[in-house]
Amino acid sequence: MSTSAAVTLRDLLSPPPSADGIDRKALAGLLVELAHNVKPEQAPAVEGVPRVDLRLDELRRLVLGREIELLARLGAVIEDPEQLAAAVGRVLPTAVAHATADERLGQVLTPAFEKATQSSIRSNPRTLINILYPLIVPAIRKAIGETIDDTFQSLNESLKASLTWRGLKWRFEAWRTGTTFAETVLKHTLVYQVEHAFLIHHHTGLLIAHAAAENAASQDPQLVSSMLIAIQDFVRDSFTGAEQQGLDTLRLGELRLWSERGPFATLVAVIRGNPPEELHATLSRVVSQIHAERRQVLESFDGDTSGLGDIEAHLAECAALRQQSTKSARRGFPWLVAAVGVMLLMLAGAGGTWWWQETEARQAEQRAWAAARQAEQRLWADAVARLKTVPGIVVTESDMRDGKFSVAGLRDPLAADPGQVLERAGVDPARVVGRWVPYQSLDPEFALQRLQVSLDPPPAIRLSLENGRIVARGSASSTWLERAQSVGRMLPAGGPELDLSQVLDPNHGAIAKLRDAIESHEIHFNSNEPLPSPGQDAVLDQLAAELKELASLSALLRVNTRVTLTGHSDDTGRGTFNLSLSMARAGVVLTMVKKRGVDPNLLIVNGSGPLEPLQSGSTDAARSANRRVSFAVGTE
Amino acid sequence: MNMMPQALQKKVCVLGGFSVGKTSLIRRYVESIFSESYITTVGVKIDKKTLDLAGRLVSLILWDVAGEDDMASFRMTYLRGAAGYLLVADGTRPATLDVALSLRERVEAACGPLPCALLVNKNDLTEEWTISGTDLEGLRQKGWWVRPTSARTGEGVEDAFKDLAVRVSS
Numbered sequence: 001m002s003t004s005a006a007v008t009l010r011d012l013l014s015p016p017p018s019a020d021g022i023d024r025k026a027l028a029g030l031l032v033e034l035a036h037n038v039k040p041e042q043a044p045a046v047e048g049v050p051r052v053d054l055r056l057d058e059l060r061r062l063v064l065g066r067e068i069e070l071l072a073r074l075g076a077v078i079e080d081p082e083q084l085a086a087a088v089g090r091v092l093p094t095a096v097a098h099a100t101a102d103e104r105l106g107q108v109l110t111p112a113f114e115k116a117t118q119s120s121i122r123s124n125p126r127t128l129i130n131i132l133y134p135l136i137v138p139a140i141r142k143a144i145g146e147t148i149d150d151t152f153q154s155l156n157e158s159l160k161a162s163l164t165w166r167g168l169k170w171r172f173e174a175w176r177t178g179t180t181f182a183e184t185v186l187k188h189t190l191v192y193q194v195e196h197a198f199l200i201h202h203h204t205g206l207l208i209a210h211a212a213a214e215n216a217a218s219q220d221p222q223l224v225s226s227m228l229i230a231i232q233d234f235v236r237d238s239f240t241g242a243e244q245q246g247l248d249t250l251r252l253g254e255l256r257l258w259s260e261r262g263p264f265a266t267l268v269a270v271i272r273g274n275p276p277e278e279l280h281a282t283l284s285r286v287v288s289q290i291h292a293e294r295r296q297v298l299e300s301f302d303g304d305t306s307g308l309g310d311i312e313a314h315l316a317e318c319a320a321l322r323q324q325s326t327k328s329a330r331r332g333f334p335w336l337v338a339a340v341g342v343m344l345l346m347l348a349g350a351g352g353t354w355w356w357q358e359t360e361a362r363q364a365e366q367r368a369w370a371a372a373r374q375a376e377q378r379l380w381a382d383a384v385a386r387l388k389t390v391p392g393i394v395v396t397e398s399d400m401r402d403g404k405f406s407v408a409g410l411r412d413p414l415a416a417d418p419g420q421v422l423e424r425a426g427v428d429p430a431r432v433v434g435r436w437v438p439y440q441s442l443d444p445e446f447a448l449q450r451l452q453v454s455l456d457p458p459p460a461i462r463l464s465l466e467n468g469r470i471v472a473r474g475s476a477s478s479t480w481l482e483r484a485q486s487v488g489r490m491l492p493a494g495g496p497e498l499d500l501s502q503v504l505d506p507n508h509g510a511i512a513k514l515r516d517a518i519e520s521h522e523i524h525f526n527s528n529e530p531l532p533s534p535g536q537d538a539v540l541d542q543l544a545a546e547l548k549e550l551a552s553l554s555a556l557l558r559v560n561t562r563v564t565l566t567g568h569s570d571d572t573g574r575g576t577f578n579l580s581l582s583m584a585r586a587g588v589v590l591t592m593v594k595k596r597g598v599d600p601n602l603l604i605v606n607g608s609g610p611l612e613p614l615q616s617g618s619t620d621a622a623r624s625a626n627r628r629v630s631f632a633v634g635t636e
Numbered sequence: 637m638n639m640m641p642q643a644l645q646k647k648v649c650v651l652g653g654f655s656v657g658k659t660s661l662i663r664r665y666v667e668s669i670f671s672e673s674y675i676t677t678v679g680v681k682i683d684k685k686t687l688d689l690a691g692r693l694v695s696l697i698l699w700d701v702a703g704e705d706d707m708a709s710f711r712m713t714y715l716r717g718a719a720g721y722l723l724v725a726d727g728t729r730p731a732t733l734d735v736a737l738s739l740r741e742r743v744e745a746a747c748g749p750l751p752c753a754l755l756v757n758k759n760d761l762t763e764e765w766t767i768s769g770t771d772l773e774g775l776r777q778k779g780w781w782v783r784p785t786s787a788r789t790g791e792g793v794e795d796a797f798k799d800l801a802v803r804v805s806s
Contacts, residue, residue, distance in 0.1 A: 204717030206645045206697060219669045222645060226682040226697050227670060233713045234678045303645040303719070 027062050030055060176386075176424065192273030197318035198225045199290065199311060200266050201301045205229030208265055208301060209308050211315035213322070216270075228257070228268055262287040263556075264298040269318055276323075283318065285462075290314050292475065292557050295510050380405055383425035390416050392441040406433045412441040414449055442495035444468055451498065455484050460558035461503065470496050475504040475557045477635060504557075511559065514550045515633035518543065518563060523589050525627040527570065530584040532592075532629075540589075543631070544596030550633070551602050564604045564632045565589055570623035571610040583607030589629045643686065643693035646804045647717055650700045651743070652724030653735035657757040659700060661724060661787040665794065666698060675702045680714050687801045694801045698722075712746050719804040720751035722796070727756045727765040727784065751803040752781065755796055759786040 034055070061068075077083045099105045121128050174184040195216035199208040207225040212218055231250075250257040256275065259268045260283040267287045271279070290311055291298060297308070377400060384398045384407060392415025397408045405427060411418065418436065419429045440446075444465050451470060452463060461474040472484065481503055488498035521543050526533045532540075547563060554561040567586030569578040586605040594600050615622040652658040659672060659681075666683040674681040679702040686695045701714050715721070721743060723736040736754060743750070754775065756767060772782050781799070785792035 201717075204647045204719075205699075206647060206717075220667060220684060222695060222697060223667070223669050223682050223684050226647070226699070227674075230680045230682060230699070230714065231678055233711070233716075234680075237711060237713055303647075305643070305645065 023062060027059070030059060030062075178424070191323055192271050192275040192279075193322040194269050194271050194275075194279075194319050196221070196268075196270040197315040198228070198268045198270075199315060200225040200229055200268060201298070202229070202261075202264060202266060204301070204303065206301070206303050208298070208305065209311040209315050211312055211319040213319045216319075225268070228259075229266075232259075232266075258283060260284045260287045262291045262298075264291065264295075264301070267315075267318070273323075279321065282321065286314050286318055288556055289473070292504065292510070295553075376400075379426055383422050383427045386425050387418055387421050390418070390421055391443045392416070392446055393418060393421075394439075403431065404433065405431055406435075408435040409437070410439040411436040412443070412446055413438055414446045415441065440492075442492060444470065444496040447491070447496045451487070455480075455487055457484075458558075465496070466499075468496055469499050471499045471502055473502045475559060477559075478505050481505065510553055511550070511557065511561070511635065514546055514553065515635075518546050518550065518631050518633055521631055523585075523629040524624070525585055525629075527572070527623070527627065528581070530581060530588050532585075532589070540592055541596065544593045544598050547593060547598040547602060551599055554635075559635050561602065562604055562634045563602055564606050564634065565629055566606045566608055566612070566632065567629050568608055568612060568614070568626055569610050570626045571613065571618065572623065575609060579607055579609040581607075582609045585627075585629050643695045644805055645695045645697055646719040646801070648696045648698050648800060648804065649715055649718045649721040649743075650698055650724065651721055651736075651739050653726070653729075653732040653739075656724045656726040656729075656732045657787045658724040661755065661757055661785060661793060662698060662700060664787070664790065665797065675700060679711050685797050685801075687798055689798075689801060689805065692805075694805045696797065696801055696804070712742070715743060715747055718747065718750060720753075720800055722800060723752060723754045725754065725756050725767070727758045727767050728761055730766050730771075733767050733771070751800060753796055753800050754780055754782045755785045755792070756782065757785050757787060759784040759791055760788045 077087055096105070117128075170184045171181055174181040177184070193213060196210065196212045196218055198210050198221060200206070201208050205226040205228075207222045210221040210225070212221075218224070248259055254272055254274075256271045257268055258271060258275070258280065259266050260280070265287070267283055267290075269279075269283055294308075294311060380398075380400050384395060387393055387407065388395050392412030394410040395407060396410070397406070399406045405422075407418070407422075418434055419432065422432055423429050440450075448463060448465055448470050455463070457463060457472065457474075458476050458480060461472055461476050461480075463470055463472050465471075476484075481500060484498065484500055484503075488500060491498060521539055523532045523536055523539065523543075525531070550561060550563070565586040567582035567584065567589075569582045569585070571578075573581075583605065584607075586607055590600065590603050590605050593603070610626065613622070613626045614628065615625045650658055650662060659675065662683055662685075666685045668681075668683045670681050670683075672681065681700045683698040683700060684695055685698060686693055688694075699714055699718070701711065723739060725736040726732040733756075740752065740754075743752075756772065758764075772784075776782050783792050783796050783799075785796060787793070
């Protein structure tokens with residue numbers, strides 16, 4: 001290195017003077033001294049310069065001091081994971097934002113995100129559910145909504161498209177009966193048939209009775225019924241929560257098994273097709289009725305099926321239930337389409353001859369007027385014809401004059417409003433003058449409605465029309481039965497008869513047996529004691545059990561039952577005291593049976609003091625017998 | 637319309653250890669509409685055996701209950717309402733007799749004493765029998781009703797059904 005080189009370096013370093021903190025004067029001096037040191041003639045002296053020249057270090061510090069400090073700081077940041085993480089964290093969002101355009105970022109991150117999601121679901125699925133809930137629920141709702149809409153639309157389309165004769169007939173029927181078209185279609189398509197009815201004993205799984213529809217094929221009903229009970233047991237054992245319930249419905253293709261469970265036996269109906277929900281109620285009613293009539297037999301059934309013809313008759317009634325298709329399912333010829341096609345052809349033809357018609361416009365107008373008048377006459381004739389078919393309406397006269405219509409006849413107050421019938425037939429009610437004389441129709445429907453009002457049947461009685469007769473079924477008190485019999489005798493001749501043979505009197509049969517049992521009990525007391533004398537727990541237990549059975553049986557038969565507990569005292573002591581003592585005795589017995597689980601609403605408390613002695617006389621034995629609580633069962 | 641014969645019906649369970657020939661014992665002698673697969677799926681298969689007892693028809697509704705050596709898997713529910721039961725053991729395997737004995741204990745604990753018959757099956761293989769005659773005689777002494785049967789030859793099967801029918805319907 002020469003002096004000139006040193007000068008050039010000095011030139012380079014001196015301008016421009018900057019505020020970078022380097023002591024340039026000291027640096028220049030140092031460099032000149034170094035240059036002198038490397039002069040060739042001074043080389044031997046340089047040889048003597050020590051390898052580690054402190055001046056070089058000084059030079060380094062002067063030139064690179066700031067950079068060294070910066071590098072040390074950076075090094076510390078990189079070495080310390082905490083600081084590095086903090087530093088990367090500050091720029092990560094911006095970096096990701098910049099890198100998003102690069103597809104590789106997504107590819108690189110996918111496995112990590114998948115793992116993170118899996119681990120999150122494993123540790124706490126609820127978090128993910130909470131996150132997804134607001135997204136998924138509207139999505140599901142939307143999807144379901146669309147599916148339903150689609151279904152409705154396709155249903156609607158198919159309904160609209162069914163311009164067959166049958167479709168039109170249903171439309172007409174819907175319009176005539178004032179129901180929607182869909183309801184009418186549903187009514188006609190709910191076709192079902194009860195093919196078999198089994199009554200199966202719960203405890204043994206044995207078949208009590210069976211009935212099948214005439215055309216129904218079947219396997220051995222005894223085997224089928226046991227297998228049904230086995231499957232019910234299987235379901236009950238296998239799935240917790242089903243212990244108390246049986247298997248209500250089974251469905252296999254177009255076959256359904258509906259079962260209705262009674263206290264001792266289950267009615268299983270095998271139904272082919274599409275039954276309406278009301279069928280459940282019908283089956284349930286049959287089960288209740290069979291239990292009400294033959295409770296004893298069902299309770300103690302041991303496999304002997306002789307003498308159960310009446311139960312079979314009930315089942316046969318079920319097996320006869322069906323809703324037949326009104327017509328075969330053959331697709332009809334699209335009459336309306338054909339008619340529209342023909343009309344279009346005619347119109348095309350008419351277009352060709354339009355000019356000719358133009359010349360005869362006046363004649364055409366006259367023809368149109370005549371046609372309109374003719375159409376109106378047809379409309380009126382149709383409307384009157386329809387009116388004549390309405391039950392409870394007898395049309396005696398009808399006329400059409402000067403654009404006004406008049407109609408007269410007899411009308412049962414229960415019959416449909418003739419004005420509405422005509423309106424539905426397309427006649428403007430404002431143009432109709434009607435004169436109706438009231439009368440009573442013998443139509444079975446009306447007779448039934450009138451009987452519903454005049455008989456005021458209790459809830460357990462159901463009146464229905466069967467083969468033109470009005471049949472009452474259920475159970476009712478003898479008072480009601482007597483009243484119903486006298487009303488039945490007064491029904492006009494020629495109309496439907498009232499059949500009361502199917503009404504059961506709750507005062508006979510199972511309730512009567514319970515009544516006799518309950519009324520046979522007495523609770524005895526020691527003198528002056530409101531609490532029963534000891535040793536009567538067994539009687540109270542028995543009594544409570546019978547009262548509970550009475551309550552459940554009454555509920556089953558829908559009979560109102562009340563049990564009166566009458567307290568009695570002996571004839572010693574003052575009258576008022578005896579009266580309150582007898583009342584207290586009845587109250588104590590009520591509490592005791594209530595404690596044994598009897599519904600207190602069933603019970604009425606009464607006290608009669610010494611007024612109703614069991615034994616007359618004033619011996620100790622008679623008095624002891626008179627100190628008691630007795631029971632009376634009343635039904636309504 | 638009515639297809640049910642006017643007959644007395646009785647529920648009878650058929651129990652026994654694993655592969656004692658219980659199912660094949662009854663298969664050939666009963667009316668059946670269900671396949672064997674019911675035993676493995678539902679745990680029971682129903683068959684019927686109708687017998688004429690002096691002019692009176694008695695239908696035994698046979699509940700062939702899935703029996704395994706592991707007693708815990710056996711559904712006691714299916715015994716409910718049974719009028720009697722048949723126990724089946726395999727004469728060539730003494731362990732199956734032990735299973736039958738413990739099944740009887742379990743049934744008696746759950747349902748009380750019921751008419752019961754012990755059928756010792758595979759009587760056609762008597763030379764292979766390992767259950768001794770004295771064992772069976774001992775059971776008879778204790779009031780058991782024991783009958784050797786053979787599902788293959790049919791020996792004793794009809795009589796076993798008939799005897800049980802008489803006892804459950806009396």
